[in-house]
Amino acid sequence: MxxxxxxxxxxxxxxxxxxxxxxxxxxxxxxxxxxxxxxxxxxxxxxxxxxxxxxxxxxxxxxxxxxxxxxxxxxxxxxxxxxxxxxxxxxxxxxxxxxxxxxxxxxxxxxxxxxxxxxxxxxxxxxxxxxxxxxxxxxxxxxxxxxxxxxxxxxxxxxxxxVTEKPEQGLIHYQLQTYSEGAELTMIKGGGNRYHPKEHPYQTDLYSFFMQGRQLLKLAKRSLPSFMEQFWKDSTCSLHEVDAIIPHQASKAGLILLQDITQGHKPTIGSNLAAYGNCIAASIPLLLMEMREQGNVQEGSTVLLIGTAAGFSIGAALIRL
Amino acid sequence: MxxxxxxxxxxxxxxxxxxxxxxxxxxxxxxxxxxxxxxxxxxxxxxxxxxxxxxxxxxxxxxxxxxxxxxxxxxxxxxxxxxxxxxxxxxxxxxxxxxxxxxxxxxxxxxxxxxxxxxxxxxxxxxxxxxxxxxxxxxxxxxxxxxxxxxxxxxxxxxxxxVTEKPEQGLIHYQLQTYSEGAELTMIKGGGNRYHPKEHPYQTDLYSFFMQGRQLLKLAKRSLPSFMEQFWKDSTCSLHEVDAIIPHQASKAGLILLQDITQGHKPTIGSNLAAYGNCIAASIPLLLMEMREQGNVQEGSTVLLIGTAAGFSIGAALIRL
CATH class of the missing domain: 3.40.47.10 (Thiolase/Chalcone synthase)
Known part of the structure; x- marks a missing residue:
């Protein structure tokens, strides 16, 4: 990395x-x-x-x-x-x-x-x-x-x-689900064909990121249990085999919400929100890289990457390093 | 479709x-x-x-x-x-x-x-x-x-x-190659982070598509023979098994150039440039849909989808319907 x-x-x-x-x-x-x-x-x-x-x-x-x-x-x-x-x-x-x-x-x-x-x-x-x-x-x-x-x-x-020759390494399971009731809760409206710069001059509100944080959290909270249930059902691994969870650094409240998925098990949950903020798609790999460097995960570790995304989607990948 | x-x-x-x-x-x-x-x-x-x-x-x-x-x-x-x-x-x-x-x-x-x-x-x-x-x-x-x-x-x-149960159907081979010497020959510069609307108000030139058509054609002409050689080398099919070619409707000159790949074989080469123009990524599937409707390709046909793209890339997929 x-x-x-x-x-x-x-x-x-x-x-x-x-x-x-x-x-x-x-x-x-x-x-x-x-x-x-x-x-x-x-x-x-x-x-x-x-x-x-x-x-x-x-x-x-x-x-x-x-x-x-x-x-x-x-x-x-x-x-x-x-x-x-x-x-x-x-x-x-x-x-x-x-x-x-x-x-x-x-x-x-x-x-x-x-x-x-x-x-x-x-x-x-x-x-x-x-x-x-x-x-x-x-x-x-x-x-x-x-x-x-x-x-x-x-x-x-x-x-x-x-390519790895060790069959236990690599991607174990991946799941993504999109919930359209949240499609308009996180947007940048201006700049594409819908509000094209030709017809819609720059205005801070129109061209900036906005999110309805409280409604997103509600939707995430409502959707996460069934998402995880399906994820573990389809995976060959179970939650208690996970050594570390690397969540998307969406927000402080979002990270607290994701703690629920550990269901009392105690894998390490990584965070670098304090040092970098939410870096969109770069947050998860940045944290994975740091946790490898710090020895929090290493070859053989089973790691759950998980997060939410504009769209609104929930996604997770279980990997063995 | x-x-x-x-x-x-x-x-x-x-x-x-x-x-x-x-x-x-x-x-x-x-x-x-x-x-x-x-x-x-x-x-x-x-x-x-x-x-x-x-x-x-x-x-x-x-x-x-x-x-x-x-x-x-x-x-x-x-x-x-x-x-x-x-x-x-x-x-x-x-x-x-x-x-x-x-x-x-x-x-x-x-x-x-x-x-x-x-x-x-x-x-x-x-x-x-x-x-x-x-x-x-x-x-x-x-x-x-x-x-x-x-x-x-x-x-x-x-x-x-x-999913098909017929093993002969589906995607036979796919190849994409990107030639960075052409990365700046086709662009829309304005509207992203490099020329953000916040700092660069709309100007037609900056926010419009431009291409250096002649240089693109030269690069395509130079790269296409080795691209096709590799494609057929890695594929289980050969050119004379192809029933129809569906090229990206890039431009009139681009379509003439792609005729070279038939090497004297005579598969049908589709075109709908006259009726729709270049519809970017929608051109190839639009032509595939029309050729199916018109009976020019049908179940069992071996079809080569091929084209060039900004980036600059050449790509092709060989499919059997």
Missing amino acids: GKALPKMEVLSTELEKELGLPAGYIEKYSGVRKRYRAEDESNSSLGAAALHQALQHAKISAKELGYLISASATFDYPLPNRASAIKKQMEDGEKTHFPCLDIDTTCLSFVSALDIAAGFLHPVHCKYVAIVSSEIASKGLNPKDVETYTLFGDAAVACIIG | GKALPKMEVLSTELEKELGLPAGYIEKYSGVRKRYRAEDESNSSLGAAALHQALQHAKISAKELGYLISASATFDYPLPNRASAIKKQMEDGEKTHFPCLDIDTTCLSFVSALDIAAGFLHPVHCKYVAIVSSEIASKGLNPKDVETYTLFGDAAVACIIG
């Missing part, structure tokens, strides 16, 4: 001054102490840097990649796709012809990409798949919406997935 | 009046006689209508779907993903929880989605996958750029893919 962060760190204490909030307010309510925000960095530049580091860590060259999957919600350009823009930024992008694919399940894009990458792997034709989740959330935030303005951060993470 | 077109037809003769061009000029140079353009229609409304028709044609209900893949380059909203917006528009979207995934390889998105859908199909857990390619190109066109303004059209097509 590899990561890349924008140079600029923004502390919650700085945002409190900017917004005229009492000291300590933001960390108390959002759980975020600092986040990174892009200035001259782009989705592609951060993505390419993360991928470069991941290739170094994996000790393989770009030539050995069978696929590049960009798994994110935000983008540099409406066209071409993000993966092509990342490949273009890579040092040796022009010497290789591996295919570039974008996938998007918003905050769960990395988790969905694991499932797709597992399907692509082949001992001869596709030994390695690179997944890059590169997100710049900061441009789409509304300073008047304190809850979201203080919650999100920018980051890029890349992960190289390879 | 099912399709949905905007109500408004725009004839090339009308565009000639608008642009002050001589009568017959547009059809002669672009090969396009008419195209459809969205007014009040959206990617989601057209996509949902096409999916509704496809479900009717397939005689299955939305409840039986195991997956909805939106395979397009254009979108209604930056967030959530397109598939979630389409599901929300479906009559019974709220009664079902099938997962919503977006994939994007620009003009080749439908072809890439076939490969991914084939991997998702499972006789118990995922009997049917719906692929929807719903494109509104017209909002991102620059009237000053005659070549592209007259070339593109809007359309949506949906296709239901199912």
Whole structure:
């Protein structure tokens, strides 16, 4: 794995001054102490840097990649796709012809990409798949919406997935479900064909991320038990075999809600919300990378990646490292 | 399969009046006689209508779907993903929880989605996958750029893919390659994080599609022979087993170029560029649907779907109906 962060760190204490909030307010309510925000960095530049580091860590060259999957919600350009823009930024992008694919399940894009990458792997034709989740959330935030303005951060993470000869390793089970009653609870309305910039000039409200947090939490709370019941029913593993849970760092309240799924079992539940904020699809792989570096998970660990996404979806992948 | 077109037809003769061009000029140079353009229609409304028709044609209900893949380059909203917006528009979207995934390889998105859908199909857990390619190109066109303004059209097509018990049916081979030297030859620059509407107010040039057509054709011509050589080498079928070729309706010159791949063999090469223009990812499935309806391909036909895409990519899928 590899990561890349924008140079600029923004502390919650700085945002409190900017917004005229009492000291300590933001960390108390959002759980975020600092986040990174892009200035001259782009989705592609951060993505390419993360991928470069991941290739170094994996000790393989770009030539050995069978696929590049960009798994994110935000983008540099409406066209071409993000993966092509990342490949273009890579040092040796022009010497290789591996295919570039974008996938998007918003905050769960990395988790969905694991499932797709597992399907692509082949001992001869596709030994390695690179997944890059590169997100710049900061441009789409509304300073008047304190809850979201203080919650999100920018980051890029890349992960190289390879063929394993150990049958116990890899993706054990994956499940995604979409609940359309929540489709309009999390949106950026302006900028696409519905509210095209040609006809709808920039206005902060229209072009910024908004979420109806309380209703999302209600929907998540209502849907999660049956989602998990189905997940464990279809999986060959059970909850008490899980060593660690890596939840999407959606929000402080969202993380508390996900604790319910442990049902009294005690796997480690990771969190890095305080240090990075919600980095959309980059949150889960960033936490996975940190937990590997810190030795909280290692080869042989059974890890549940789980989260919610705009759409509204719940998704989870059970993997053995 | 099912399709949905905007109500408004725009004839090339009308565009000639608008642009002050001589009568017959547009059809002669672009090969396009008419195209459809969205007014009040959206990617989601057209996509949902096409999916509704496809479900009717397939005689299955939305409840039986195991997956909805939106395979397009254009979108209604930056967030959530397109598939979630389409599901929300479906009559019974709220009664079902099938997962919503977006994939994007620009003009080749439908072809890439076939490969991914084939991997998702499972006789118990995922009997049917719906692929929807719903494109509104017209909002991102620059009237000053005659070549592209007259070339593109809007359309949506949906296709239901199912498990088959006949081992000879289905996806035979798929290949995608990305050539980064062409990454900047086809772009819409404005509207994402690189040129965000907050900092870069709408200007036609910045927010419109542009392509360097001549350089694209050169790159395609240079790359296509080795792409095809690899494709046939890795496939269990050969070119003379192909009954029909369904090329992406990129442009008149692009279609002429693709004729080279037949190498003197004479499979039917389909085209509907004159009637719809280039409909981005919807072009290939729209032509597939029409050729099935007209009896040009039928159960048992071996069909090569092939095209180029912004990025720059070449992709192909060999399928047996």
